[in-house]
Amino acid sequence: MFNEQGKVKQVSMINYPDDNYEELKMKAQKCERCHLRAKCRQVVMGEGNTRRKIMFIGEGPGGDEDRQGRPFVGRAGQLLNKIFSAVNIKRENIYISNIVKCRPPDNRVPTWDEMDACAPILAAEIKIIEPKVIVPLGSTALKYLVDDNLAITRARGQWYNKGKLYFLPTFHPAYLLRNSNMKKYAWRDFKLIKKAIKRIDALKSSEKDL
Numbered sequence: 721m722f723n724e725q726g727k728v729k730q731v732s733m734i735n736y737p738d739d740n741y742e743e744l745k746m747k748a749q750k751c752e753r754c755h756l757r758a759k760c761r762q763v764v765m766g767e768g769n770t771r772r773k774i775m776f777i778g779e780g781p782g783g784d785e786d787r788q789g790r791p792f793v794g795r796a797g798q799l800l801n802k803i804f805s806a807v808n809i810k811r812e813n814i815y816i817s818n819i820v821k822c823r824p825p826d827n828r829v830p831t832w833d834e835m836d837a838c839a840p841i842l843a844a845e846i847k848i849i850e851p852k853v854i855v856p857l858g859s860t861a862l863k864y865l866v867d868d869n870l871a872i873t874r875a876r877g878q879w880y881n882k883g884k885l886y887f888l889p890t891f892h893p894a895y896l897l898r899n900s901n902m903k904k905y906a907w908r909d910f911k912l913i914k915k916a917i918k919r920i921d922a923l924k925s926s927e928k929d930l
């Protein structure tokens with residue numbers, strides 16, 4: 721999605737408002753740019769604190785998210801909540817979203833075309849939030865946001881940089897539900913993520929002092 725300078729690569733930047741979050745949300749709710757919308761109940765926008773400069777980005781809504789209209793509220797989301805509280809990150813204080821905002825049928829992995837169709841919404845979220853750090857959750861988000869050639873098992877816990885954007889990928893919580901022996905690595909990653917949040921917050925308060 722991004723080139724090495726951190727600029728959005730492809731996708732027509734069809735006019736999604738990228739300076740007003742509420743307008744963006746309203747417009748995104750009406751999106752019908754790809755065929756996913758016809759098969760799901762609703763568009764599931766990201767949610768959380770748009771001023772914290774850190775974003776967690778998953779793959780796409782599942783069944784629970786599709787029903788409730790909120791990201792990461794199903795089993796994977798509940799595990800993510802547990803991990804957040806273990807490292808003392810308040811979910812309401814970070815922003816969490818997905819690559820695609822409509823549930824792919826049978827929870828299949830979204831196609832590249834579907835991700836491209838949805839990219840203008842994510843690009844607008846990113847433009848509004850101006851995150852210093854993005855945490856891709858799992859392989860799909862890693863490949864789409866950072867590099868298609870990367871494997872999550874090797875890339876997790878490593879920093880990647882594109883222009884002003886810094887990425888720190890970790891496992892998707894749904895993967896951790898299926899592979900609980902991998903939780904120890906996620907634990908390490910989340911400690912790094914917590915450190916990054918502390919650094920971002922310190923930076924913000926020193927900017928305020930200027």
Ligand code: URA
Nearest residue numbers: 778779780781791792
């Ligand atoms: N998996 C995701 O990638 N996103 C959600 O919102 C829920 C499950």
